[in-house]
Amino acid sequence: MARRAGNMLARLHTNCRKANPVPYIRDDDQMRCGVPDEKVPWHVPWSSYDPEDYTMKHVLSQPVWADPVSLGGLKFNSLDGKVDRRSHTGVYELDSDEGTAGRPLNPAGRTGLKGRGTLGKWGPNHAADPIVTRWKRDESGNIVINPNSSKQILQFVAIVRRDHGVWAIPGGMIDAGENVNVTLRREFSEEAMNTLELEPGKVLEVSKQVDELFAHGIEVYRGYVDDPRNTDNAWMETIAYNFHDDSGVSVGAFTLNAGDDAIGVKWTDINKDLKLFASHSDFIKKVAELHNADW
Numbered sequence: 001m002a003r004r005a006g007n008m009l010a011r012l013h014t015n016c017r018k019a020n021p022v023p024y025i026r027d028d029d030q031m032r033c034g035v036p037d038e039k040v041p042w043h044v045p046w047s048s049y050d051p052e053d054y055t056m057k058h059v060l061s062q063p064v065w066a067d068p069v070s071l072g073g074l075k076f077n078s079l080d081g082k083v084d085r086r087s088h089t090g091v092y093e094l095d096s097d098e099g100t101a102g103r104p105l106n107p108a109g110r111t112g113l114k115g116r117g118t119l120g121k122w123g124p125n126h127a128a129d130p131i132v133t134r135w136k137r138d139e140s141g142n143i144v145i146n147p148n149s150s151k152q153i154l155q156f157v158a159i160v161r162r163d164h165g166v167w168a169i170p171g172g173m174i175d176a177g178e179n180v181n182v183t184l185r186r187e188f189s190e191e192a193m194n195t196l197e198l199e200p201g202k203v204l205e206v207s208k209q210v211d212e213l214f215a216h217g218i219e220v221y222r223g224y225v226d227d228p229r230n231t232d233n234a235w236m237e238t239i240a241y242n243f244h245d246d247s248g249v250s251v252g253a254f255t256l257n258a259g260d261d262a263i264g265v266k267w268t269d270i271n272k273d274l275k276l277f278a279s280h281s282d283f284i285k286k287v288a289e290l291h292n293a294d295w
């Protein structure tokens with residue numbers, strides 16, 4: 001693997017890389033080779049690093065959301081037609097090794113697997129995460145305070161992901177050419193409110209409330225995600241927004257109903273013991289800080 005400066009991120013990725021060999025998230029028969037902490041940055045020489053090259057069959061069959069196998073014609077680090085191949089982390093490097101030349105290199109370093117795994121795009125795969133919050137209230141409507149911290153407890157809408165079976169923010173992939181606001185609303189409405197299966201009258205009511213709340217979002221994160229699907233050549237990035245229902249009377253009062261890619265949904269107390277998908281608890285922590293809530 002060629003040596004390059006690499007633009008390492010604040011923290012080492014650990015969900016898509018382990019010091020010892022481990023199976024790839026979606027396929028027990030496909031191993032990632034071990035990558036010790038000190039060998040993660042591309043600029044650290046490792047001449048014998050030769051992980052397997054793996055892209056899952058359903059990606060190779062080239063559904064609309066996936067790139068072709070061949071890199072020919074793809075314009076990395078730019079807006080390529082409708083596909084945004086720019087990274088929130090800055091300019092990423094392209095591999096110069098024979099056989100894999102021209103492939104984008106993960107800006108967070110080595111992962112122990114080449115190819116795209118289950119991800120569709122070479123390089124960044126863009127997602128968006130709506131973090132919808134309200135204050136936790138008791139039966140009389142008073143905000144609940146954690147006596148240990150004397151701080152108010154915040155709740156957010158969490159879903160159980162159909163693919164990994166773990167609690168997560170109800171985010172999703174940004175379609176080619178789509179505005180991030182559209183993705184945020186769609187994913188929240190489909191996964192947490194199940195608008196796909198609501199009767200038309202109810203859909204209108206839900207959409208109106210969601211639109212009102214989503215008109216006032218605060219960006220809490222934009223960048224690389226330490227996602228278990230990441231590989232050396234394909235990785236997840238996201239933009240996370242907080243939408244806070246301070247009075248708890250709009251979306252905060254709605255009955256949640258899991259749908260689409262979610263198989264469970266609930267208002268979840270925010271605290272540091274939360275175990276969430278990928279780096280989602282990092283985003284949730286930022287939201288707790290933003291509202292000076294209990295953590």
Ligand code: BGC
Binds near residue numbers: 128
């Ligand atoms: C999820 C987002 C997540 C992103 C990166 C997407 O599949 O829907 O919630 O932030 O992956 O892990």
